[in-house]
Amino acid sequence: MPLNITKRGKIWHYSGTVAGRRLRGTTETTDKRIAERIAAEVENKAWQSHLDGPGTTLTFAQAAIAYRQAGRDTRFLDDIEDYWKDTLVPKITGEAIRQMARKLYPEAANATRNRQGIVPAQAIINFASELEWCSPIKVKRFKVSAKIKTPVTRAWVEKFAAQAVQDELHHLAALCLFMFGTGARRGEACALKWSDVELFQKTAVINQTKVEHQRIAHLSPPVVGALANIPSNRNPENFVFSYASGESVGQVWKNVVKRAGIQHLSPHCCRHGFATSMLQAGVDPKTVAVRGGWKDVATVMKYYAHAMDDPTVTDVLFGTNLTQDKTEMQSSN
Structure with a gap:
């Protein structure tokens, strides 16, 4: 039967059964003529959804x-x-x-x-x-020029952390070491709570923002030491690094880089450094992807496998040690 409208207080409501579905709701109006038009529109959409499928009326x-x-x-x-x-x-x-x-x-x-x-x-x-409510949609992405990002090195991280400790920014030093040592994204690291960390077991639970998944990261001794040196009451609900979000790290990070006299590299370069250093140490790409929280190996190889800037690298084929100084860093301008 068609929808009827009834007045409740000053507002008109509709109710009834259309195409086997019980419908009722408010028109949110005190004007009866407008209420009748709204009820008719609701009824029309209900029939359209019944005859043509739910996608035709899905908002x-x-x-x-x-x-x-x-x-x-x-x-x-x-x-x-x-x-x-x-x-x-x-x-x-x-x-x-x-x-x-x-x-x-x-x-x-x-x-x-x-x-x-x-x-x-x-x-x-x-x-x-x-949910079978509508057809899928394809959207062409805007063209993005790939930018080559410089990964941090262990030496860069150690200089940054030393300067941060000198500046009494122990939480920032630990943040840098944690991102380099686990491959965590800046936002993931800043969201870390003490309840996620087990210093004695050397593990941390990282909630991965991009893939909506959790992973358990191993904490190397330097990372454990840096976390243990953070002045904190270690309340389980407190953020480990004391930053409300990843965006709040930016300026203080830049200041430490400048005082340390090292090349300006962003926090995200620690994630690059994790992957690049692991790959150059001979760890297979699949393991790097799993330990760093990437969805697939292809992503690691496409964006994080940086070529070593050393033409003598081919000497390893004949058992010769590499001549590249891995601790060499560019100074900031």
Whole structure:
């Protein structure tokens, strides 16, 4: 039967059964004529969904709610949800999502538009597709020029940590050693709590942000020592490194680099250094990927396998030691 409207207080509500589904809700209006139009629209959408499938009436807001309720990554979603609101998912095209990314991040680099715009919007729609609510969507990413990042070396890390300790920034020294020693991303390291750390067992549980997974990292003796030297009451709920987020590390990190007189390298270069140093030490790529929390070996080889800047490296074929000085570092300008 068609939907009926009834007044509760000053607000009109609709109720009834359409295509075998019991529907009821508020029109959020005190105007009866508007309420009748809203009820008719709800009824029409219910029939359309019944005859043509749920995807025809699925809104982006509904898909986003389901995505959140499933415990998926919610970073960057607020602006995207505000942009699309109740737009029907079938009307959202790949190019429309690209336009959204440009409007939300007009001054940002393409990598940011991809990561904070295209990826989460596409993820929401494709999650709805997994629920068989709509068709999946493909979105062409913005072109990103690959930048070669210099990995830190053990010598660089030791100089940085020594300067940080001299500046009484024991937590920053430990942060640097921890990222280099475990391959943790900056945000993952800053999110580490004392409840995640077992100094006697030399382990730490790292919540991996990009792959939504946990891994148990081994803590080498220098890392354990640095963590033990952090002034803290070690409350299980306290952050180990005392930084609210990865972004808050930037300026103090730069200051320590400058005072140490070493090449300016970002915190993320510690992750590069982890992979590069492991590979150059002869550890197989699969093990490096597992221990550093990468999803696949291809990623490690594509972005983190840096060639050694030493033409005599081929001497190892004949049992000759390498001539490259692994402790050599560039000084900052």
